[in-house]
Amino acid sequence: MNFVLIAEQTLNGLQLGVMLFLLAAGLTLVFGIMNLVNLAHGALYMVGAYLTTYFYQATGSFVLGVVLGLAGSLLVGVVTELVALRTLYERDHLDHVLATFGLILIFNELIVMIWGRAAIYSSIPDYLSGHVDLAGGLHYPVYRLLIIGVGLLVALLLWLVVARTRLGMLIRAGASNRAMVAALGVDIRLLYTIVFGCGAALAGLAGLLAGPIYSVQPGMGELILIQVFVVIVIGGIGSIRGAFLGALIVGMVDTLGRAFLKPILATVVSPTAAETAGPALASMLIYLLMAAVLAFRPAGLFPARGT
Amino acid sequence: MSTPRTWILVAILLLLAAVPPIAAALAQPFYLDLLRRVMIFAIAATSLNLILGYGGMVSFGHAAYFGIGAYAVGVLSHHGIDNGWLQWGLAIGVSALVAAAIGSVSVRTSGIYFIMITLAFTQMLYYLGISIAEYGGDDGMRLKVRSQFSGLIDLDDPASFYYLVLAILALFLYLSRRLVNSRFGRVLQAIRSNEARTRAMGISPYPYRLAAFIIAGAMCGLAGALLVNHTAYLTPEFMNWTRSGELMFMVILGGIATTAGPLLGAAGLLLLEDGLQGWSVLPKWVHEHWQLYLGVILVLVVLYARRGLAGLLPGGENE
Numbered sequence: 001m002n003f004v005l006i007a008e009q010t011l012n013g014l015q016l017g018v019m020l021f022l023l024a025a026g027l028t029l030v031f032g033i034m035n036l037v038n039l040a041h042g043a044l045y046m047v048g049a050y051l052t053t054y055f056y057q058a059t060g061s062f063v064l065g066v067v068l069g070l071a072g073s074l075l076v077g078v079v080t081e082l083v084a085l086r087t088l089y090e091r092d093h094l095d096h097v098l099a100t101f102g103l104i105l106i107f108n109e110l111i112v113m114i115w116g117r118a119a120i121y122s123s124i125p126d127y128l129s130g131h132v133d134l135a136g137g138l139h140y141p142v143y144r145l146l147i148i149g150v151g152l153l154v155a156l157l158l159w160l161v162v163a164r165t166r167l168g169m170l171i172r173a174g175a176s177n178r179a180m181v182a183a184l185g186v187d188i189r190l191l192y193t194i195v196f197g198c199g200a201a202l203a204g205l206a207g208l209l210a211g212p213i214y215s216v217q218p219g220m221g222e223l224i225l226i227q228v229f230v231v232i233v234i235g236g237i238g239s240i241r242g243a244f245l246g247a248l249i250v251g252m253v254d255t256l257g258r259a260f261l262k263p264i265l266a267t268v269v270s271p272t273a274a275e276t277a278g279p280a281l282a283s284m285l286i287y288l289l290m291a292a293v294l295a296f297r298p299a300g301l302f303p304a305r306g307t
Numbered sequence: 308m309s310t311p312r313t314w315i316l317v318a319i320l321l322l323l324a325a326v327p328p329i330a331a332a333l334a335q336p337f338y339l340d341l342l343r344r345v346m347i348f349a350i351a352a353t354s355l356n357l358i359l360g361y362g363g364m365v366s367f368g369h370a371a372y373f374g375i376g377a378y379a380v381g382v383l384s385h386h387g388i389d390n391g392w393l394q395w396g397l398a399i400g401v402s403a404l405v406a407a408a409i410g411s412v413s414v415r416t417s418g419i420y421f422i423m424i425t426l427a428f429t430q431m432l433y434y435l436g437i438s439i440a441e442y443g444g445d446d447g448m449r450l451k452v453r454s455q456f457s458g459l460i461d462l463d464d465p466a467s468f469y470y471l472v473l474a475i476l477a478l479f480l481y482l483s484r485r486l487v488n489s490r491f492g493r494v495l496q497a498i499r500s501n502e503a504r505t506r507a508m509g510i511s512p513y514p515y516r517l518a519a520f521i522i523a524g525a526m527c528g529l530a531g532a533l534l535v536n537h538t539a540y541l542t543p544e545f546m547n548w549t550r551s552g553e554l555m556f557m558v559i560l561g562g563i564a565t566t567a568g569p570l571l572g573a574a575g576l577l578l579l580e581d582g583l584q585g586w587s588v589l590p591k592w593v594h595e596h597w598q599l600y601l602g603v604i605l606v607l608v609v610l611y612a613r614r615g616l617a618g619l620l621p622g623g624e625n626e
Contacts, residue, residue: 084606093419098605099606101556102602103606104602105598105605106606108598109599222548226427226430229423233423276439276440280435283435290427294415294416294424
């Protein structure tokens with residue numbers, strides 16, 4: 001274990017963390033404000049990845065692909081909210097889980113109908129595919145640095161919107177007392193649609209960024225969605241700050257665990273035991289972390305205020 | 308106890324008992340296989356109904372115990388131990404232990420936290436299954452020999468195995484009915500209806516909910532042991548989160564917090580899945596993308612048919 005390896009894995013952890021944050025932010029806002037458990041959030045991530053890949057290949061311009069992909073995810077999100085989810089707000093969580101589980105099946109199969117069951121190839125333009133030399137001889141992909149930059153920028157923007165604008169004030173008010181906000185004359189249904197659409201666009205953004213790194217295939221959203229659940233449970237449901245810090249923690253723990261748990265174990269137990277236990281333990285690490293957090297802080301590390 | 312619904316349920320079980328000779332006469336062993344699968348899932352759904360329906364605990368990780376039960380049998384068999392008493396005992400015991408561990412953390416929480424935590428723990432077990440190469444990892448492993456019960460019953464005989472599953476199902480339906488109507492069950496339902504009032508009556512919800520969670524886990528562990536004997540194969544997919552979702556949907560489709568509901572729901576969903584994939588009356592484009600239509604039906608059932616299939620039967624039960 002040397003400096004370069006540790007630094008590289010730390011950056012990878014940061015990259016996974018900001019990706020998780022983009023998904024967690026939307027999910028946690030939708031839950032915090034509409035009290036809606038949305039399992040289909042991962043499907044919007046998938047939609048973002050597919051649309052961007054498709055538009056990039058069709059137009060030949062990565063920027064245009066990104067813009068159209070984002071707009072497409074926003075549109076799909078708004079339509080889903082208007083058609084299916086709007087009737088669910090008054091129902092209990094069980095109905096949310098089952099109905100959005102049904103939506104996942106529908107989304108996955110629609111993707112299969114259009115693009116087929118196999119993963120599709122997603123690429124990045126030449127100007128993003130190189131490496132840069134960072135301090136200490138670290139050679140790191142530009143594209144991953146871009147993801148980190150975009151993620152941090154979005155986090156900053158979100159904080160500004162939520163903390164400094166009128167819309168953000170309504171969002172915070174909606175999260176702490178929906179009925180009161182509606183009684184004060186705010187069009188709460190419109191607010192719901194806006195928030196859901198923004199959440200969908202953030203999920204789409206995460207998906208389009210993830211496309212070239214992970215594989216673009218049906219069901220890609222569910223794998224990451226469960227990690228996102230861990231993030232918002234650790235961070236505290238409904239809290240953007242919690243989502244951000246939770247995402248960074250989960251991203252780091254997962255990445256560093258997978259990279260270094262085996263060699264660390266090998267110094268304590270026999271190498272063959274470490275060979276078997278290392279990967280198993282590494283893949284369970286974030287769930288164990290979640291259990292530990294819940295045992296001591298049942299509402300998460302950074303719970304939303306006033307709820 | 309003797310409401311019209313009870314008699315209908317008894318009639319359904321008697322009908323199920325009549326299936327093996329009929330299937331043999333018609334030379335259609337396929338139906339025996341399908342209904343055995345339905346009944347195994349019905350056992351699992353019955354166990355989930357205890358906590359989901361009567362306890363109000365929306366567990367999105369019930370497939371975990373399916374997997375644990377299956378792995379208990381598979382792992383012992385892998386090491387050459389084919390004794391069914393030992394295998395099934397271990398399946399129930401380990402499921403209860405894991406349920407106690409998961410429950411002790413998750414039962415404290417409620418609402419969305421409970422949903423996500425149960426889901427996440429099951430996912431953890433799923434990844435554990437994938438990463439243990441000794442037991443097949445991703446691919447899973449074959450069960451070379453079905454559980455042996457010292458000559459008492461031969462699971463390789465489809466009809467005997469079928470009747471065993473039916474007997475266990477009938478027993479579990481009866482037990483869950485008794486449990487629900489006992490003091491324990493009443494307290495559990497009181498906690499679901501109004502936790503604050505139950506507390507005010509001097510009852511602490513935690514031990515009741517945890518006990519229900521463990522009982523449900525142990526019951527589902529046995530269903531897992533049955534399932535692995537049914538398929539003679541096991542993979543981590545037994546614990547996949549979609550499996551948990553299917554179990555939940557069975558409970559809802561059948562009619563939540565009813566005795567017959569889980570059986571009706573398991574039959575409804577599995578026959579529907581089978582039908583969408585295979586019925587020749589349906590066009591090919593339905594077969595090809597059956598999951599799309601399943602998803603649509605699922606959403607419609609949740610939105611418009613909350614009382615489930617049991618709601619169609621005459622006479623209310625516990626409602």
